[in-house]
Amino acid sequence: MSLPDKSGLELVREMITIAENVPIIVLTGYVDANFAIKSLSMGISDYLLKDDLSPTILFKSIIYNIERNKNFVRLQESEQRYADLFQLSPQPMWVFDVETLEFLNVNQAAIGHYGYSQVEFMRMTIRDIRPKEELEYLENLMDSVRKENPKHLRVIVNHLKKDGTLIRVETHSNAIEFQGRSCRLVLAHDITAKLKYLEAIEEQNEKLRDIAWIQSHILRAPLSRLMGIVDLIQREDMEMDETKDFLKHLTNSAHELDEIIKDVVEKAQQIPGQNYYSPG
Structure with missing residues (x-):
């Protein structure tokens, strides 16, 4: 962790940039808990002290971090596939926070069908696409969802487009965790026609x-x-x-x-x- 031209966090930061997806193990003689925590939060895979080092500990650390990195890469690929399915879906889809009802993500089909831009959606809640006379029903429904948290929910409701057009929509939603928040992933099918x-x-x-x-x-x-x-x-x-x-x-x-x-x-x-x- 101490080289002639770089040391400490600067060295860690540059090594992460160079290594890209390769796991990095820090091996140092300095005992600094704060530095260890900071390094791990930056993306270091493991933090080993020279005084505690043994062949077995080093071997386990290398094998463990290689396997963990493989799982991490698979998880990233899986998340990317789900993200692609979300964005490429021909049906409008969005994610909203169960507590605040804020839109957290919307796909291109939703943007095209409802007429709001991505920025506009991110400033809205699902209340904004419902007729005023149905807001009480929405609040009652969400109270029930918060209490029971159903895995899958299907409802037929009225939605409003940006231009004021009223459409009849069949929605399917699933409970998910998104950005560390309790959310629901919604697929909306316009059945007006x-x-x-x-x-x-x-x-x-x-x-x-x-x-x-x-x-x-x-x-x-x-x-x-x-x-x-x-x-x-x-x-x-x-x-x-x-x-x-x-x-x-x-x-x-x-x-x-x-x-x-x-x-x-x-x-x-x-x-x-x-x-x-x-x-x-």
Whole structure:
């Protein structure tokens, strides 16, 4: 720890720069607890005293620090993979503090979808993306999360974009520790378009049910009269005046049937995505 041109913390600092990811063991004859603690906090792997040194101690220190460094490198690689998955996810994701509700990290998908910049998100809490009328529900939910700390939580809520657009979102969150704080990692899926599609389908089905009822009930009345009148004309030996009366009833029933068909066609044309040919 004492060389002609460098010594102490300056030497430690430069060795760490040169060694990069290689573990460093400090071997010194000076007993200084504060210096040892400072060296270890800077990134030194071990701190050995010459007076206490033996082949066994040195061997164990070298093997231990090599293996520990391997684990550290694997941990860094794992963290990097998770960071890549977070940032490259096509779905909005963020990390927030369970106590303060502050955003601690957001991915590019969240920035693009909600319209806030990274800097803006870091100044916000999750309250800022919720409608005012739902803040009480949010506080109650977070009280429950703090008490129970569920590993996984799924909720469907309303969110607000920066431009004020209200969206319906399905969120999945997991409990994690981030920057030494109790947090939750959230994945948000915008289901606004999906719900609108389902509403349109339900509206379409309702109109189809209405049309089906018309066809099965209202159409039967004039059609039954038409069939009955035709049957009478064919079977009875009628006078001309009677035949004219039946033909008049036949014409009226035909006009009534035509009006009902037009109404059915009009209702069918109001259904999105449906094209019907209208006679006349």
